Amino acid sequence: MLTSFFRSGLSTTLLCAALGLPGACAADNLTIDYVVSNSPQRSAWIGLINQFAAANPDVQVIHHGYPQEQYKREMPTRLQNGSADLVFWYAGERLRDAAKNKLLSPLDAEMLALLKKQKFVTTAIEATRIDGEVYGFPLYYYVWGFIYRKSLFERVGVRPPATWSEFLQVCEQLKAAGVTPLGLGAKSVWPAAGWFDYLNLRINGLDFHHKLLNNEVRFTDARVRQVFDVWGDLLRKDYFLDATMDQEFDRVLPYMYRNRVGMMLIGSFAAARFPGPIARDFGFFAFPALSPGMPAYEEAPLDVLVLPANAANPGARRRFLTFLAESSALRQIADADQTLPAKSGMSSANVLLAEVTGATVANAAGLTYFFDRDAKADLVGPAYEGLRQFLKAPYDTGQAVRYIEQARRKEQP
Numbered sequence: 001m002l003t004s005f006f007r008s009g010l011s012t013t014l015l016c017a018a019l020g021l022p023g024a025c026a027a028d029n030l031t032i033d034y035v036v037s038n039s040p041q042r043s044a045w046i047g048l049i050n051q052f053a054a055a056n057p058d059v060q061v062i063h064h065g066y067p068q069e070q071y072k073r074e075m076p077t078r079l080q081n082g083s084a085d086l087v088f089w090y091a092g093e094r095l096r097d098a099a100k101n102k103l104l105s106p107l108d109a110e111m112l113a114l115l116k117k118q119k120f121v122t123t124a125i126e127a128t129r130i131d132g133e134v135y136g137f138p139l140y141y142y143v144w145g146f147i148y149r150k151s152l153f154e155r156v157g158v159r160p161p162a163t164w165s166e167f168l169q170v171c172e173q174l175k176a177a178g179v180t181p182l183g184l185g186a187k188s189v190w191p192a193a194g195w196f197d198y199l200n201l202r203i204n205g206l207d208f209h210h211k212l213l214n215n216e217v218r219f220t221d222a223r224v225r226q227v228f229d230v231w232g233d234l235l236r237k238d239y240f241l242d243a244t245m246d247q248e249f250d251r252v253l254p255y256m257y258r259n260r261v262g263m264m265l266i267g268s269f270a271a272a273r274f275p276g277p278i279a280r281d282f283g284f285f286a287f288p289a290l291s292p293g294m295p296a297y298e299e300a301p302l303d304v305l306v307l308p309a310n311a312a313n314p315g316a317r318r319r320f321l322t323f324l325a326e327s328s329a330l331r332q333i334a335d336a337d338q339t340l341p342a343k344s345g346m347s348s349a350n351v352l353l354a355e356v357t358g359a360t361v362a363n364a365a366g367l368t369y370f371f372d373r374d375a376k377a378d379l380v381g382p383a384y385e386g387l388r389q390f391l392k393a394p395y396d397t398g399q400a401v402r403y404i405e406q407a408r409r410k411e412q413p
Contacts, residue, residue: 028059030316033078034088036065037337038272044336048329052320059316069188072372079103082310085317091127091136091302092373093213098306099130105307105314106133111321118325123367124342127302136304137321138342140334142268143286143357144194144299144370150283152179152259160285164202167288171239174262180241182234183261185249186391189384193371194265194299196387199227201297202290206366209297213375215412219386219405228390228397230290235395245391267301271338271352284353286360295365302342302369382407 032049036042042065053061064084066074071088078087079098089095098104107115112134115125120138128136146160153159156177161167171181186192200209204223211217212224234240241261244252253273255261264270265287274282286298305324311317324330325343334341335350340358347354361367372380386404390396 028316028319029313030059030061030086030320031084031313032061032063032086032320033071033084034063034065035068035071037068037269040272040336041333044332048324048327048332051327051329052323055323056319059319076103079306079308082308082312084308085311085313086305086320087308088139089136089304089306090369090373091304092369093375094373094377095128095135095304095306096130097377099133099135103309104135105309105311106135107137107307111137111318111325114322114325119344120325121342121344124302127367127369128304136302136306137324139303139305139324139330140337140339140341141300141302141361142337142339143360144198144265144267144301145284145286145357145360146263146265147256147268147270147353148263148283148285149256149259149278150281152262153283156262160283161288162285164288164290170262171234171237175239179259179262180255181239181262183241183244183252183255183264184391185244185247185252185264185266186387187246187248189387190370190372191249191266192387192391193384194267195231196227196383197299197368197371198265198287199231199290200224201299201368202287202294203227203230204291205294206297206368209368210374213371213379215376215379215408219383219401219408224401225397228400232390232395232397235391235393268353268357269337269339272336274352279352282352284356284360296363297366297368298360298364299370300361300364300367301373303339378411379408382411 034045045063045065049061049063053059075089078084080103124138124141125134128134148160156173156179158170158173161170174181184191197209200212203226208217208223241255244255244261249266249270250273252261252264253270256264257275257278268284271282286296289296307317328346330341330343331346334346338351338353340351340354368374371383375383382404385407386400389403390400
């Protein structure tokens with residue numbers, strides 16, 4: 001865990017005490033919790049918090065950076081104990097649960113007016129509107145799709161596919177050229193959940209996807225079986241490099257650097273890992289169309305800051321959010337993460353895939369925020385274990401859907 005205590009506010013407080021004027025210039029406190037996924041991201045958070053601290057020397061800032069999986073596990077406790085004034089979180093069902101359980105305070109009308117004045121993306125603001133109130137200060141978003149090496153596709157003589165038949169043809173041509181078409185990286189399962197989300201969206205659509213993740217449809221439904229059957233066909237054709245199945249996603253990328261793997265379904269944040277010499281050789285394309293006439297729904301997770309309801313320092317919290325809204329600080333995090341800032345007009349040449357991923361989101365018929373953010377909490381564990389089982393030969397659809405459905409029912413209160 002990364003912890004920092006800015007001495008600027010402390011020094012002001014000590015000076016006031018030395019002058020006998022502690023009440024006249026007492027410092028505010030501010031505690032911020034956030035996720036750290038890589039070193040550039042950590043540096044970006046520290047940098048923007050330093051900027052705020054320098055401009056607000058009367059505020060004592062404590063900030064904590066946590067690994068993502070640990071953070072997600074501890075989030076409910078973090079909100080309940082009131083230890084932080086601002087907390088990093090994700091748009092989706094988990095945020096909705098926290099809001100409905102009165103663990104969060106909504107953004108007030110003044111802050112919403114400021115976001116609109118500063119040209120924050122409307123869809124990013126509205127993404128956290130729950131029962132009429134907005135519960136998330138939008139930071140950045142990104143989209144899922146396939147990354148690939150442009151030079152490899154050119155050498156093999158293929159183009160980014162737009163339809164499923166074209167996708168299967170690209171897989172065959174890559175395989176014929178001695179390149180395994182796909183890498184996975186599902187040791188922590190969530191990359192596999194991205195495959196499930198997209199296949200379900202492309203086959204069954206957005207409304208069905210929401211109902212399934214909201215426990216309104218059984219996993220044994222024939223429409224869900226079709227998702228696993230299509231996926232299983234890719235697995236049985238050996239389109240996935242076996243060595244990547246049980247790796248973390250970042251361990252799969254070197255296989256792409258060496259052209260052993262042709263494509264990988266992942267969030268555009270993966271660009272933060274690309275080595276400089278070949279970074280510009282990577283391209284991105286949206287998940288191909290699969291069912292005729294199905295609109296192009298996209299997976300576009302949105303990361304936000306939320307306001308714990310029992311936070312001790314709402315005044316300092318407002319000052320920090322105002323600083324984020326009015327400054328260019330969001331670009332620092334977006335550049336580090338290779339994501340898209342939630343504020344219009346902040347595009348950066350440093351975000352490698354920004355143009356194509358931005359267009360993918362803009363042209364989407366609707367958006368989802370990712371399986372473990374959209375699903376009911378009691379579904380995530382059973383589904384992830386079912387996916388883990390499915391990814392092992394013989395890639396049994398029946399076994400996977402029965403396991404998920406039975407485990408889901410046991411998990412429900």
